[in-house]
Amino acid sequence: MSWLDTISPPDIISTNGHLIDSLFVYTTIMACIFFFFVCLGLFGFSYKYSEKRNKVVDYTYGNRKKQLKATLVIGLLVFVLIDLTITWRSNNDMINEFWNFPKPDEDIxxxxxxxxxxxxxxxxxxxxxxxxxxxxxxxxxxxxxxxxxxxxxxxxxxxxxxxxxxxxxxxxxxxxxxxxxxxxxxxxxxxxxxxxxxxxxxxxxxxxxxxxxxxxxxxxxxxxxxxxxLATIGNDTDNLDNFWGWKWGDK
Ligand SMILES: [Cu+2]
The missing domain is CATH 2.60.40.420 (Cupredoxins -  blue copper proteins)
Structure with missing residues (x-):
């Protein structure tokens, strides 16, 4: 077994299993992209505003117009690209696939x-x-x-x-x-x-x-x-302690 096999998900054996995987892949890619930008900001600003380059301290509350705009844009990007997209995709998969149960007359x-x-x-x-x-x-x-x-x-x-x-x-x-x-x-x-x-x-x-x-x-x-x-436990109607089951569609 190669190293890649140990971290890859198990074989998909269903017609719609790939939808779940693609949601995971999308989430991972988005998390990586935003992680990259967070690191860029963290280390970039630490470098840019280091004591060596800025002898005079700049006091700010982060409420200047430019800063407010940047906060809004970043917040919206995260909300739309991650939260909304994942909710929208998983909701669609749920309704169109996973909750789309076989019809009563289908051979299943x-x-x-x-x-x-x-x-x-x-x-x-x-x-x-x-x-x-x-x-x-x-x-x-x-x-x-x-x-x-x-x-x-x-x-x-x-x-x-x-x-x-x-x-x-x-x-x-x-x-x-x-x-x-x-x-x-x-x-x-x-x-x-x-x-x-x-x-x-x-x-x-x-x-x-x-x-x-x-x-x-x-x-x-x-x-x-x-x-x-084969004789089976659980199917003896005389032994109600063990018996279980119901008519399909009864409950
Ligand atoms: Cu259990």
Whole structure:
């Protein structure tokens, strides 16, 4: 692994992850440019007004017309180029992309998620396509999805606030008890990637590291058929202590 690899962000595997990266790059470039000018002012004026060159002290309150104008221009530049631009760009990305959820009739992968101290529970609808029925497929920690198809998550928590985070998709959302949060992305690359909890949720917070398996559609179908054979905790309607799930779109 080269030095550059250690500081570069993880591989992007979603259709819209690059928007987040470009926002970070823009912010970094702007911060560097303004940092350069701040240093130029700091060291430049220290040099220009050093005791050696200025035997007579110039008393000023910084309220001369020229100084006021300079303050206004610099303030406006920072406000427009950094604050306003970043707000405008991130707002556009949010509305046009990240909150632009798949339409109800779109062919997507649907996953219900229950976060708990300290584990991720995932639920698929199973063969009947209906959630909260006996043939639901449940997994802990491992999440399997097919490539090239939007995946939508409906997420809640059993205990405290967690946050479902896919670093490679550049997306995360809080999992809150008593509430369903939504999130979607479209995977563009097969492979195995990290899932993390991005909300400090207790002593074993770090154990909520899980794996995301992005398969081809055929591989995914195979996996799903196989997973359906497995007995699963959390899907036994007679054991309400362990049972969880809800009809898609119910809450
Ligand atoms: Cu957590």
């Amino acid at each position: 992968t649907k996953v219900e998620v229950l976060a708990q101290q300290w584990m991720w529970n995932f639920r698929y609808a199973g063969a009947d396509g209906e959630f909260n029925t006996g043939d639901d497929v449940l997994t802990n920690h491992d999440l399997h999805i097919p490539v090239g198809k939007k995946v939508e998550f409906r997420i809640t928590s059993k205990d405290v606030i967690h946050s479902l985070f896919f670093p490679n998709a550049r997306i995360k959302v809080d999992a809150m008890p008593g509430r369903i949060s939504r999130m979607w992305f479209e995977p563009t690359k097969t492979g195995i990637y990290d899932i993390a909890c991005a909300e400090m949720c207790g002593t074993n917070h770090y154990k909520m590291q899980a794996k995301l398996y992005v398969h081809t559609q055929e591989e995914f179908n195979e996996w799903l058929t196989e997973a359906q054979q």
